[in-house]
Amino acid sequence: MTENKIQFILNNQLTELTFAENLNSTTTLLQYLRNNTPFKGVKEGCAEGDCGACTVVISEFIDNSFQYKAVDSCLIFLPMLHGLSVYTVEFIETLYSDQYHPVQEALIAHNGSQCGFCTPGFTMSMFALHQQDSQADRNKIEDALSGNLCRCTGYQSIIEACLSDVFKNKNQQIEVLEQEQKILLESINTKESIVIKNLNQEYFKCFKKEEALLYLDKYPDTLILNGSTDVSLAVTKRHEHLQRILDISSVNELKKLVLSDEWIKIGAGVSLEKLKNFSENRLPILFQNLTVFASKQIREMGTIGGNVGSSSPISDLLPVLMVLEAELKLQSIKSDRLVNINDYVLGYRKTLRNQNELITKIHIPVPKIGVIHQFYKVSKRKDMDISTLSAAFELKLNGILVENIKICFGGMDAVAIRVHLIENFLIGKTWERNNIEQAQLLLDDIFNPISDARSSAEFRMIAAKNLLLKFWSENIV
Amino acid sequence: MKNSISVLHDSIKKHVSGKSIFIDDILLNDNLLHARVVYSNVPHAKIKAIHTHNAKNLHGVHCVLTSKDIPGVNQMGPVIHDEVCLASDKVECIGQAVVLIAATTEKIAIEASKLITIDYEELESVLSLKDAINKNSLIGSVRSMNRGDIDLGKKQAKHHLIGQLETGAQEHWYLETQISLAVPSEDDEMLVYSSTQHPSETQAIVAEVLGINKNQITIETKRMGGAFGGKETQANWLAAWSSLLAFHCKKPVKLRLSRDDDQKITGKRHPFIFDYEVGYQSDGSLVYLNVIQHTDAGCATDLSFAILERAMLHNDNAYFIPHVHIEGRAYKTNLPSNTAFRGFGGPQGVACIEFILDQIARKLKIDSALVRKINFYEEDAKNVTHYGQKVEYNHLHKIYDQLIKSSDYFNRKKEIENFNNSNEFYKKGIALTPVKFGISFTTTHLNQAGALIHVYTDGSVLISHGGTEMGQGLHTKIAQIASMELGLSMDFIKVGATNTSKVANTSATAASSGTDLNGMAVKNALDQIKDRLIPLAKELLNTNDEIVFENNYVGILSNKAKKIEFKKLIQEAYLKRMHLSASGFYQTPDIGWDKIKGWGKPFNYFTYGMCVSEVQLDVLTGYVKVLRTDILHDCGKSINPNIDIGQIQGAYIQGLGWCTTEECKYDSKGRLLNYSPDTYKIPSIQDIPLDFRVELLKEVDNPLAIRKSKAVAEPPFMYGLSTWLAIKDAISSIKNHQVEPEFKIPATHETILLSIDKLKNEI
Numbered sequence A: 001m002t003e004n005k006i007q008f009i010l011n012n013q014l015t016e017l018t019f020a021e022n023l024n025s026t027t028t029l030l031q032y033l034r035n036n037t038p039f040k041g042v043k044e045g046c047a048e049g050d051c052g053a054c055t056v057v058i059s060e061f062i063d064n065s066f067q068y069k070a071v072d073s074c075l076i077f078l079p080m081l082h083g084l085s086v087y088t089v090e091f092i093e094t095l096y097s098d099q100y101h102p103v104q105e106a107l108i109a110h111n112g113s114q115c116g117f118c119t120p121g122f123t124m125s126m127f128a129l130h131q132q133d134s135q136a137d138r139n140k141i142e143d144a145l146s147g148n149l150c151r152c153t154g155y156q157s158i159i160e161a162c163l164s165d166v167f168k169n170k171n172q173q174i175e176v177l178e179q180e181q182k183i184l185l186e187s188i189n190t191k192e193s194i195v196i197k198n199l200n201q202e203y204f205k206c207f208k209k210e211e212a213l214l215y216l217d218k219y220p221d222t223l224i225l226n227g228s229t230d231v232s233l234a235v236t237k238r239h240e241h242l243q244r245i246l247d248i249s250s251v252n253e254l255k256k257l258v259l260s261d262e263w264i265k266i267g268a269g270v271s272l273e274k275l276k277n278f279s280e281n282r283l284p285i286l287f288q289n290l291t292v293f294a295s296k297q298i299r300e301m302g303t304i305g306g307n308v309g310s311s312s313p314i315s316d317l318l319p320v321l322m323v324l325e326a327e328l329k330l331q332s333i334k335s336d337r338l339v340n341i342n343d344y345v346l347g348y349r350k351t352l353r354n355q356n357e358l359i360t361k362i363h364i365p366v367p368k369i370g371v372i373h374q375f376y377k378v379s380k381r382k383d384m385d386i387s388t389l390s391a392a393f394e395l396k397l398n399g400i401l402v403e404n405i406k407i408c409f410g411g412m413d414a415v416a417i418r419v420h421l422i423e424n425f426l427i428g429k430t431w432e433r434n435n436i437e438q439a440q441l442l443l444d445d446i447f448n449p450i451s452d453a454r455s456s457a458e459f460r461m462i463a464a465k466n467l468l469l470k471f472w473s474e475n476i477v
Numbered sequence B: 001m002k003n004s005i006s007v008l009h010d011s012i013k014k015h016v017s018g019k020s021i022f023i024d025d026i027l028l029n030d031n032l033l034h035a036r037v038v039y040s041n042v043p044h045a046k047i048k049a050i051h052t053h054n055a056k057n058l059h060g061v062h063c064v065l066t067s068k069d070i071p072g073v074n075q076m077g078p079v080i081h082d083e084v085c086l087a088s089d090k091v092e093c094i095g096q097a098v099v100l101i102a103a104t105t106e107k108i109a110i111e112a113s114k115l116i117t118i119d120y121e122e123l124e125s126v127l128s129l130k131d132a133i134n135k136n137s138l139i140g141s142v143r144s145m146n147r148g149d150i151d152l153g154k155k156q157a158k159h160h161l162i163g164q165l166e167t168g169a170q171e172h173w174y175l176e177t178q179i180s181l182a183v184p185s186e187d188d189e190m191l192v193y194s195s196t197q198h199p200s201e202t203q204a205i206v207a208e209v210l211g212i213n214k215n216q217i218t219i220e221t222k223r224m225g226g227a228f229g230g231k232e233t234q235a236n237w238l239a240a241w242s243s244l245l246a247f248h249c250k251k252p253v254k255l256r257l258s259r260d261d262d263q264k265i266t267g268k269r270h271p272f273i274f275d276y277e278v279g280y281q282s283d284g285s286l287v288y289l290n291v292i293q294h295t296d297a298g299c300a301t302d303l304s305f306a307i308l309e310r311a312m313l314h315n316d317n318a319y320f321i322p323h324v325h326i327e328g329r330a331y332k333t334n335l336p337s338n339t340a341f342r343g344f345g346g347p348q349g350v351a352c353i354e355f356i357l358d359q360i361a362r363k364l365k366i367d368s369a370l371v372r373k374i375n376f377y378e379e380d381a382k383n384v385t386h387y388g389q390k391v392e393y394n395h396l397h398k399i400y401d402q403l404i405k406s407s408d409y410f411n412r413k414k415e416i417e418n419f420n421n422s423n424e425f426y427k428k429g430i431a432l433t434p435v436k437f438g439i440s441f442t443t444t445h446l447n448q449a450g451a452l453i454h455v456y457t458d459g460s461v462l463i464s465h466g467g468t469e470m471g472q473g474l475h476t477k478i479a480q481i482a483s484m485e486l487g488l489s490m491d492f493i494k495v496g497a498t499n500t501s502k503v504a505n506t507s508a509t510a511a512s513s514g515t516d517l518n519g520m521a522v523k524n525a526l527d528q529i530k531d532r533l534i535p536l537a538k539e540l541l542n543t544n545d546e547i548v549f550e551n552n553y554v555g556i557l558s559n560k561a562k563k564i565e566f567k568k569l570i571q572e573a574y575l576k577r578m579h580l581s582a583s584g585f586y587q588t589p590d591i592g593w594d595k596i597k598g599w600g601k602p603f604n605y606f607t608y609g610m611c612v613s614e615v616q617l618d619v620l621t622g623y624v625k626v627l628r629t630d631i632l633h634d635c636g637k638s639i640n641p642n643i644d645i646g647q648i649q650g651a652y653i654q655g656l657g658w659c660t661t662e663e664c665k666y667d668s669k670g671r672l673l674n675y676s677p678d679t680y681k682i683p684s685i686q687d688i689p690l691d692f693r694v695e696l697l698k699e700v701d702n703p704l705a706i707r708k709s710k711a712v713a714e715p716p717f718m719y720g721l722s723t724w725l726a727i728k729d730a731i732s733s734i735k736n737h738q739v740e741p742e743f744k745i746p747a748t749h750e751t752i753l754l755s756i757d758k759l760k761n762e763i
């Protein structure tokens, strides 16, 4: 076991950090960069993952190639970086001797910056996209930049910069860099677990599932940390002191995605972005869902395990997983069990999970042919917004008759809820508007929604009813 | 000479590479302390006791201050002294500062702030504009503007309409939150790096709070990470608080608000309620307008009256209205003091009349663009506003004709009608809205500016002026002006950080006037230097011909070969002991405004433009997609078209945010619910129009401003209203435009669905 030390690569320099007085295990990458390094191009606009001013790029050597992702440095605790490579805006121009990086050149040429505070973040999101995709169209560009807010430009000039063929423009220098990176990364020990004991806090980072389960068994009150997009807010926004953390973000066993004839088995550590790409052609409802899930930066870090694990009332995946009848694998050092997601969620942030259990996998049955799926999210802004309410549907028709239907609403109650009353009402009925209109009325009996910062109860009820009609209208036989 | 084009923003290369230094990036040694503000969590209360003991004892805390520790005056009110620096005996809103802390790290300062307790005795509070209207809690006297005779108008008009419009608050959401870094020096000297739009006022407030002369205080502003009016007066707070801490600790103190604190404690765009009564003829032409404008000033006056005044001055927008009576009422509430925000009340006033014309068009079943056109100010008659200013150089008709054509308005209108007839769950809408915006501070004495120019012996030029750079490209335009005036390439010219010790007694960079005022002051200084150089050039070139400054040379028109390098000329001038610095000054001529009478010529000139937006509405979710936006805007003879177009695009999207997704809700205790970007939604990249076309109006030199250009920052904000009314048009199509939909600003998905629901239930 390594103690109080981590290693990662920062702008192509091997960096070793020792945790002491001024460096906590819950110090964020953003805080570290701004306070302890000369790399102050990275900016803090919100410290909660909403603005992207703090965007940096992380690269990782996976399956024989380097993968680059733009992430919000304000949500990342330093030990999560062990064994990874980080790039900040200061670095990318050094790849070119006589000019800026093509994404920077494009921003300059198209006036893609005014006050400049958001610009390093945009630059890094564009750099990641440049590494990922040379064919990016407007949709992909918007998707890659929806986690970057700009209050000055109105984005048009930034879109024009991105559409100027900038992503096609590749350079050889990156291959040289990757060779160096490989050697540097291989020098870092990513087998032995790390424990950081500092300032009344214990942070345990492991690389094997077994170690995680053992630790959890020994300290059941541990806070599990996966992608940290939810957990980190406790520190950056609420200034809480987290006493004991189990970091599973580097456990590769939890990042597997396996497809069989009957099941899609998703490791709890699979990132939402990876899942999105995987589901595009295989599970369209999940793709629909993840397309409007937070931003690319959040999805690169955030995991399916974390979304289910937080089991928050506005978790976007829950309604989908509930109509799909997904099963969760809950594992402890002594036993494991599979539970249906519909039984798993008990109440507001309350679940069936025992404290010593880890969610290790989510199993989704492969959808049957002829079954229709649909997910709707209602939010103030299309992207990068938490649901005001959401609904997921599964429908099997037999001619004009409803053979089976599953409906789940999120945001209408303390937890996502399957509306069995409506499901039962519709089963056996004809798939016609008047039946849907009657079903709409049943919602009044089921829900008593709340008013909050996002909307009023009245709105939630109207929108919920409308979603039933919307689903019908888009699937008229 | 031509106004040069396509010069880059002077910082853009630094921006994209992370090299631009913002205040939070300034390197200081380990002496730097970090500050935190402890503010009230109740809207209105007497302070019984403030317990700071535990915080003071925390290791790493350097000082904990309350109002008792203010050596000067406990005041920060910019216009009226009704705003304390730190609350002493009472608090008047949630977010009002009570205690200041400085500690060795931000973390310790946060820990310390948790240890402060304040005992309150709560008082009754006013927590919304409606509540304020009911309680008539006016914060100052009622203003009015009058022209013609409403009673006569009532007799003349064929149709009459009575209604109400609400417009909401808007959070500035500059990406860089409010920040100030105060560095004490010997005696009482203090250098304050402040993210402020108004360094001179910041200097004045710091001096007053510290009880020392202004000449001890230097404010420096290199650049802001966005401001939009939010740093016009309220940046003063941070500067005063950090200076107060630095004064007591004798160490540099940085105070940067967290995003949540920034959203909770600073003011917003003023919410308005308009109660209106209007008369019109069957062709849509307006006869009279009788309006009461109510606005929520918040707990202090700040700039509320200037903002209310501008709302009243823009209630006509682009339209001639024979009989007008406008009453303006600003109320005190127990919410943070609302403040300047791009447009400064203008957008609210414009929203009111555009809302009215939209209704008139629906009632008369005439296309709303035509109703607008018939009411536009004319050139020879119908050309005087309701406050007595003549509308000169009027481009409204020209812009209308061009935009109607280039946007293919009427054909698209037809296509939309077809679409709507064959779709139940998706509806489209379209609207054209114009803007006519008055350029100048309506507080006349503010229309002045200063500049200081040094020419060094290598021929390089350093410009200091009173304006501040917040991303709008002011420094770039100023450098271009100098480059054009001196015939010198841009690499010889540098615009330095705004600094109160270089140029004194400046006005805020606001009211879109930055380039107009400071550009003229810079020109004035350059003219002085040129006037000194010209005789020398004539002597050296041995000529009596007219001297020109061109391509880094000074020469004569008739003989291109006869010239001397600018640099060379400067060296000669130096040897001749010539003064190579100059301070320039400018005051806008020929304006004057009687606030009390509401009559005069408040503006130097008007800026014009129009916007057509088309939207698609998902009737079942309230989700709106902007399909296409066409803008045609008058920038005079633009100094930098790229920068101007960037301003227009950005302003439109900001206006779109105000009109659609940006909403501030408060609970019954006066707590802001949308205090973070988690629930407060400014437009993101996917909210912009799919097809977004911005053009500058051609061949419209403006004789009244620097190099025939026009101010740009604020006017295009109002184009957001065309999208807002396009949404209303889409909603209205659900009932075939027979029923007037309920509507307000912002048209969130909630506003929209509730409006649709109401329409559907109407028989």
Ligand SMILES: Cc1cc2nc3c(=O)[nH]c(=O)nc-3n(C[C@H](O)[C@H](O)[C@H](O)COP(=O)(O)OP(=O)(O)OC[C@H]3O[C@@H](n4cnc5c(N)ncnc54)[C@H](O)[C@@H]3O)c2cc1C
Pocket: A048, A049, A050, A223, A224, A225, A226, A227, A228, A229, A230, A231, A232, A268, A272, A292, A293, A294, A295, A298, A301, A302, A303, A304, A305, A306, A307, A308, A309, A310, A311, A314, A315, A316, A317, A357, A358, A359, A360, A384, A385, A386, A387
């Ligand atoms: C800006 C922003 C936008 C967001 N937008 C959305 C959105 O649109 N929709 C949405 O649903 N969510 C959203 N979220 C919330 C969050 O990103 C997601 O819930 C994400 O899936 C969390 O995953 P994570 O891996 O980051 O979780 P973490 O933060 O690591 O963990 C979240 C919780 O799950 C627990 N946990 C994690 N892994 C396991 C495991 N294997 N077993 C047991 N418990 C576990 C943790 O202990 C913690 O309580 C947003 C968050 C941010 C900051």
Ligand code: FES
Pocket: A043, A044, A045, A046, A047, A048, A049, A050, A051, A052, A053, A054, A055, A072, A073, A074, A075
């Ligand atoms: S600072 Fe806003 S996303 Fe990190």
Ligand code: FES
Pocket: A112, A113, A114, A115, A116, A117, A118, A119, A149, A150, A151, A152, A153, B175, B225, B226, B471
């Ligand atoms: S350029 Fe100012 S926020 Fe983007």
